[in-house]
Every structure is written in structure tokens, then in C-alpha cells.
Amino acid sequence: MKFLIIAIDGPSGVGKSTLSSLLADKLGGLYVDTGAMFRCLAWRWQQLDCPEDDDELRNLGLQTRIKMASNQIWCNSTEVTELIRSEQVSALSSQISKFPVIRDIMKQKQRELVEDVRNSGSFSGAILEGRDIGTVIFPNADIKFFVDADPEIRAQRRFDQLRQKGEEVEFDIILQALKERDAKDRNRSVAPLVPADDAILVDTSKMGEQQVLNTMLQHIEKIK
Ligand code: DC
Numbered sequence: 001m002k003f004l005i006i007a008i009d010g011p012s013g014v015g016k017s018t019l020s021s022l023l024a025d026k027l028g029g030l031y032v033d034t035g036a037m038f039r040c041l042a043w044r045w046q047q048l049d050c051p052e053d054d055d056e057l058r059n060l061g062l063q064t065r066i067k068m069a070s071n072q073i074w075c076n077s078t079e080v081t082e083l084i085r086s087e088q089v090s091a092l093s094s095q096i097s098k099f100p101v102i103r104d105i106m107k108q109k110q111r112e113l114v115e116d117v118r119n120s121g122s123f124s125g126a127i128l129e130g131r132d133i134g135t136v137i138f139p140n141a142d143i144k145f146f147v148d149a150d151p152e153i154r155a156q157r158r159f160d161q162l163r164q165k166g167e168e169v170e171f172d173i174i175l176q177a178l179k180e181r182d183a184k185d186r187n188r189s190v191a192p193l194v195p196a197d198d199a200i201l202v203d204t205s206k207m208g209e210q211q212v213l214n215t216m217l218q219h220i221e222k223i224k
Pocket of ligand 1: 013093094097132181
């Protein structure tokens with residue numbers, strides 16, 4: 001059976017993580033949350049007072065071991081699953097992701113991860129979600145989706161998630177932060193967030209989760 005590489009790109013709060021993990025379960029593929037990898041780097045970057053020097057960034061990138069297993073994320077020897085989801089780490093992950101040296105290291109790590117999984121023979125494929133999977137990391141992916149939704153709807157989803165966790169947040173502040181992060185991700189000079197020419201566009205603004213999932217599965221069926 002062919003090992004499928006599925007690229008899912010799109011802005012934050014669009015539901016990529018949920019969709020990717022549901023697809024991975026359904027297809028027996030490995031789910032790779034590349035945003036979590038940038039978040040781990042941002043979390044450590046903050047502890048180092050956010051240096052911008054290339055050598056320091058390279059050391060940070062190379063010395064950060066990221067492990068994702070059983071719904072937990074480990075950064076070196078610390079479990080960071082929740083720690084990396086704060087608004088502060090969100091903003092820093094968008095900042096650190098603009099450095100070419102960091103993007104190069106992440107590209108290599110993400111490709112190696114998929115190669116290891118392919119060689120292990122234990123998964124039917126890999127579902128990677130992020131910002132540049134279809135454009136930079138796997139330009140030859142078997143299928144590419146670009147998932148999008150209106151900023152207000154994405155901010156509302158994020159607001160609901162944070163409130164559910166008991167965090168005191170204001171909708172306007174969440175919306176503003178999301179718009180700023182969008183602008184940074186879309187306008188940076190290296191690997192900006194843009195749909196690949198051959199990506200299938202999915203607007204989730206007015207679609208339920210199951211409807212989106214079914215649409216994606218129909219497209220995947222065609223290339224299997
Ligand atoms: O998907 P996320 O919100 O967890 O990603 C956090 C940040 O990491 C996002 O603002 C931009 C960056 N990122 C990136 O530049 N490239 C990726 N492939 C994934 C995330």
C-alpha cells in the first residue's frame with residue numbers, strides 16, 4: 001500500500017489539529033502537529049530571553065528534543081502539553097518562526113520524522129499540519145489542503161476553548177492577537193502562510209466538523 005503524505009495548512013484556530021488527528025485515526029496515519037514543534041522552541045526561547053543571534057538560535061533549534069506521543073508533548077525532559085498553549089507562547093512561536101535558521105532546522109526535523117515513520121512500516125502515512133507543509137516541507141505531498149475560516153469565527157472558537165479551561169479572557173483581545181499572528185504568518189519573507197497552487201481550499205466558517213472531515217476524506221479516497 002502506498003505511504004500517503006497529507007499536508008494540511010491554514011491559519012490558527014481553524015480546526016486543523018482536530019481535523020488532522022481525526023483523519024490520522026481514520027486512516028491509520030501518524031499525526032504531526034508542526035505548530036507544537038514551533039511552540040516548544042518558543043517556550044525554550046522565552047527562558048533564554050529570546051536571543052535573535054543566528055548561532056544562539058541554531059543551538060536552541062538543535063538542542064531542543066521534541067517528542068509527541070499519547071497526546072502528550074515533551075520538550076527535552078519537561079512535559080509541556082499545556083504550557084505551550086498559552087497566549088504568550090502563541091505570540092512567541094509566531095515570532096521565532098520567522099528566522100530562516102529555525103525554519104531550516106524544523107524542515108529537516110519534520111522530513112526526518114516522516115522518513116523514520118515511512119521506514120518503520122507501522123503507519124499508512126503521515127498527516128502534517130502547519131503553515132508551509134504543502135509549499136516548503138513536502139511540495140510533493142500526495143494531497144494538500146488549505147483550511148481557512150473567518151477571523152471572528154476562529155477567535156470565537158479560541159475564546160470558547162480558553163473559557164472552558166477556566167481562563168479569564170476577553171474576546172476582543174483574542175481577536176486582536178489572532179489577527180496580529182495571522183499578519184505575521186502571512187507576511188513573513190520565509191515560508192509565509194499561503195495556499196500551495198495545487199492545494200484544495202476548504203472554508204470551515206459555515207461547516208460543521210463532520211462535514212469538513214467527510215469532504216476531506218472524499219478527496220483522499222480519490223488519490224488512494
Ligand atoms: O499551529 P499553531 O498555532 O500551533 O502554530 C504556532 C505558530 O507556529 C504559528 O503562529 C506560526 C508557527 N508555525 C509555522 O511558522 N510553521 C508551521 N509549519 C507551523 C507553525
